[in-house]
Amino acid sequence: MSESVVKSLKVESLIKVQTEDFSIGELYDWLKSEDASxxxxxxxxxxxxxxxxxxxxxxxxxxxxxxxxxxxxxxVEQARERWQLGNIVVIHRVGRLSLNDNIVFVGVASGHRVNAFEAAQFIMDYLKKDAPFWKKEINAESETWVEQKSSDIDAAKKW
Structure with a gap:
């Protein structure tokens, strides 16, 4: 693909932190580029x-x-610097969530599957390492704040 064509493609990023649930189907449809690139x-x-x-x-x-x-x-900017990507979505919920509730959605469109797979994993690995979220687990007897896992830090190191 020539550079002039790449520059003419309209790619967007949708990044939100919200309390309400999200529609996986709607986010997937948004990811698909209308120009079929x-x-x-x-x-x-x-x-x-x-x-x-x-x-x-x-x-x-x-x-x-x-x-x-x-x-x-x-x-997301770091992912765009590493791979040629189309639309990207990162939605993360906050507030009180129950078992089986959606927490996070990461979606990546690209001309090639390898770029899309790697970029999605990169975004998720760095989200777990660098995004300022704090998690509390709640059961019938107690509430406990959860420490960041060393495995999340290690996962980001491979990039």
């Missing part, structure tokens, strides 16, 4: 899962408004 769309949806050892029933997520969105924008 993207041959691949890769999505990841994180959901609240049961932690048997902690008997977690709910999760509470907090964030630092403004700073969080800027951190997510920076991560």
């Amino acid at each position: 993207s041959g691949a769309v890769v999505t990841f949806t994180g959901i609240v899962r049961e932690h048997v050892e902690t008997r977690m029933q709910q999760m509470f997520l907090e964030h630092y408004p403004g700073m969080t969105e800027r951190a997510l924008e920076k991560i």
Whole structure:
């Protein structure tokens, strides 16, 4: 693809932090470029899962408004610098969430599947490492703030 064609393609990023749920289907449709330049769309949806050892029933997520969105924008910019990408979506929920609720959606469109897969994983790895979110696990007896996992920091190091 010539550089003049690449510059004429309209690519966008949709980045939001919100309390309300999101529609995976609507986000997928938004990712697909109307000019048909993207041959691949890769999505990841994180959901609240049961932690048997902690008997977690709910999760509470907090964030630092403004700073969080800027951190997510920076991560998306870094992905665009590494791979040739089309539209990108990063939606992260905050507030009280129950088991099986959607937490995060990362979607990447690209002309090629390898770029889309790698960029989606990169965005998710760096989101877990650099975005200022705090998680509290809630069960019938207690509420516990969760420390950042060393495995999340290690996952980002590979990039």
